[in-house]
Amino acid sequence: xxxxxxxxxxxxxVSEIELNDNVFGIEPNIPVMHEVVKNYLANQRxxxxxxxxxxxxxxGGRKPFRQKGTGNARQGSITAPNHVGGGVVFAPKxxxxxxxxxxxxxxxxxxxxxxxxxxxxxxIVLDELTLAAPKTKEMVxxxxxxxxxxxxxxxxxxxxxxxxxxxxxxxxGVKTTFVGEINVYDILNHDYFVxxxxxxxxxxxxxx
Numbered sequence: 676x677x678x679x680x681x682x683x684x685x686x687x688x689v690s691e692i693e694l695n696d697n698v699f700g701i702e703p704n705i706p707v708m709h710e711v712v713k714n715y716l717a718n719q720r721x722x723x724x725x726x727x728x729x730x731x732x733x734x735g736g737r738k739p740f741r742q743k744g745t746g747n748a749r750q751g752s753i754t755a756p757n758h759v760g761g762g763v764v765f766a767p768k769x770x771x772x773x774x775x776x777x778x779x780x781x782x783x784x785x786x787x788x789x790x791x792x793x794x795x796x797x798x799i800v801l802d803e804l805t806l807a808a809p810k811t812k813e814m815v816x817x818x819x820x821x822x823x824x825x826x827x828x829x830x831x832x833x834x835x836x837x838x839x840x841x842x843x844x845x846x847x848g849v850k851t852t853f854v855g856e857i858n859v860y861d862i863l864n865h866d867y868f869v870x871x872x873x874x875x876x877x878x879x880x881x882x883x
Contacts, residue, residue: 686820711784729762809841
């Protein structure tokens with residue numbers, strides 16, 4: 676089983692934690708992670724793009740010039756795609772890009788992402804993370820203490836910590852989430868994965 680140090684908010688080691696091999700010690704499946712990230716990004720698309728086809732462009736009720744004798748190629752309407760201001764060939768229309776992946780695939784991708792962070796020494800476990808007030812200065816101090824200041828950091832707590840969320844909103848590159856909202860894209864898109872001890876237990880309970 677992989678072992679990690681548990682730090683307090685001052686950056687001092689307070690104990691160690693043995694991580695579950697089935698969650699944090701598997702061989703990362705890169706193709707599965709790629710598929711899940713692609714799915715996540717597709718589901719974020721709004722799909723509101725739109726353009727007019729030649730049938731929807733205003734005008735074009737008569738022939739722009741006579742068929743023969745002008746020396747030009749024959750034209751039937753100024754709404755044709757080859758005219759400036761004409762319609763668009765295969766015009767994009769509003770659509771949904773959303774699709775789903777099997778639950779087993781999503782779970783494998785998450786466990787692969789967890790394991791990749793452990794293998795790369797980019798996972799930091801805190802004994803707890805709570806703030807009495809939503810002060811950015813305090814959160815910056817904590818990030819400095821655990822030596823991740825200036826990096827892209829994903830902070831994960833067991834539940835929603837409103838003060839922690841508010842304190843990190845103004846810190847560039849730092850994102851806060853909780854166990855129920857974790858996703859593979861966020862884990863891989865950040866340099867460091869900072870997670871509380873209780874959140875680790877929850878992950879092991881759900882994904883083991």
